[in-house]
Amino acid sequence: MAKHSETTFASTCVTCPHRETGFCGTLLESSSGDSKAGRQPGWQHFVTARADEQIVVRNQAYDDVFVLCTGWAFRYFQLSDGRRQILKFLLPGDLFSPIAIFEGTFHFSVKALTDAQVSGFARSEIGAKCLANPNVQSAIANSCIADNRDATELLTALGQLSAEQRIAYLLLHLMQRVATRNVIREQRYPFPLRQQHIADAVGLTSVHVSRVFSLFRDRRILTLSEGVLQVSNPPELERIGSLR
The missing domain is CATH 2.60.120.10 (Jelly Rolls)
Known part of the structure; x- marks a missing residue:
């Protein structure tokens, strides 16, 4: 450095x-x-x-x-x-x-x-x-x-949610944090994570993460391309990934 x-x-x-x-x-x-x-x-x-x-x-x-x-x-x-x-x-x-x-x-x-x-x-x-x-x-x-709140929620997600729910939870959490730092238009979020980063955060393989993103795309919930997360159906993503 x-x-x-x-x-x-x-x-x-x-x-x-x-x-x-x-x-x-x-x-x-x-x-x-x-x-x-x-x-x-x-x-x-x-x-x-x-x-x-x-x-x-x-x-x-x-x-x-x-x-x-x-x-x-x-x-x-x-x-x-x-x-x-x-x-x-x-x-x-x-x-x-x-x-x-x-x-x-x-x-x-x-x-x-x-x-x-x-x-x-x-x-x-x-x-x-x-x-x-x-x-x-x-x-x-x-x-x-x-920091303690985030760690508690992540532990709950890893221990109790399905693969689809874990990824949705992570995306919702990051979307909220990104939105406090950037002007978000048309539900397009800067998102430089690769599938391996997501896999390492939610305890899955990158292959499994790819399958879930394909599922989300096919259901017209979201797409991830060239560092941009485009969310087409926020309520459905919220339904899948919310801990509340």
């Missing part, structure tokens, strides 16, 4: 469309009154990663807490035989994990799904701001709550 200094992308944070809704927006707002002299040197830096490039390695210690700025990434756990469970897809504004604020060793790996830019914040700086600023405390708490 290529690493850049704090000043290289200074304007990126100022103009970032996710600044107001993401954790990093609250963190940077708490720093707006800080003087340069009062900040820890190198408290924020940026890295860029190409698609399929490793960003974080499981069981390695890091001094930073990472936020995805642009692109898509995913966190995952890989078994010794090469099988992979994707734990969560990361979108712009997402923390890699809120738990990383409290411990330095990652218990999962993170890989770029597309070309991506990542911001790293010094953990010690976040800890100091958490003690001093209630807004940062609230942002951390909200991130932990959302």
